[in-house]
Amino acid sequence: MNIIITGASKGIGKAIGEIFAANGHNLFLCSRGEVNLYKTMEDLQTRFPAITIKAKPADLSKKEEVAAFANWCLFVAVPDVVVNNAGIFQPGNVLDEPEGSLESHIETNLYSAYHLTRLLSPKMMERKSGHIFNICSIAALKAYNNGGAYSISKFAMNGFSINLRDEMKLHGIKVTTVQPGAALTDSWGDFDNTDKRIMEATDIAKMVYAATELSPQACVEEIVIRPQLGDL
Secondary structure, three states: OEEEEEOOOOHHHHHHHHHHHHOOOEEEEEEOOHHHHHHHHHHHHHHOOOOOEEEEEOOOOOHHHHHHHHHHHHHHOOOOEEEEOOOOOOOOOOOOOOOOHHHHHHHHHHHHHHHHHHHHHHHHHHHOOEEEEEEOOHHHOOOOOOOHHHHHHHHHHHHHHHHHHHHHHHHOEEEEEEEEOOEOOHHHOOOOOOOOOOEOHHHHHHHHHHHOOOOOOOOOOEEEEOOOOOOO
16 A cells, blocks of 8 residues: 655654554655654665655645645555644643744644645545545643644644545545544653653554554544543
8 A cells, every 4th residue: 555644754653654664555754854754764664675665855834835745646656545644732822822823733733634635635536445544632622731722723623534534435535533642752852751651652553554454344433542541
């Protein structure tokens, strides 16, 4: 299969890339950080030489860069799996977060997935198969302390994903919304996880991969995964 992953250079996106690569699938990777992206590509290609791995840096908060990335992917192959994982997290409350915080969160966390999906899905619809994963957050399910614009953008992403699922079902395309709780990624900085309080990025990756292993007539609509002791 051909797998497109955005926000693929680290954290959850990188972990998802690793599990698909380990199972023999080709990767098309994207992130804003050019250096980390190519390091990830080189690492995975060294470990899994039998597959094709391509990478293209892009800032998916910019519509023109979304289009360039989509066209670059489609020139090679129609995707079997699309993982909309590009995102940012900047803490703050609605009344005191920096001016422009909502706009930057919406542009990166929602518009990137919206525009990329609109560009990739027509070819998937022609083929009548495919699977789209929208990486959301438990911050889309309830008020999130110090969440502000981030939580708002994830609520919007959740709405987008629910609507997309309804639209795509008759075209043979599955849509899964992924709602992770706290996982050890860059968003948690230097969090000390020696007591295993929060999840590993690989936990989310395993669930995403498992959802692609079902029969064509089965669709996991939502994955909600939290630390064993609950949210922080």
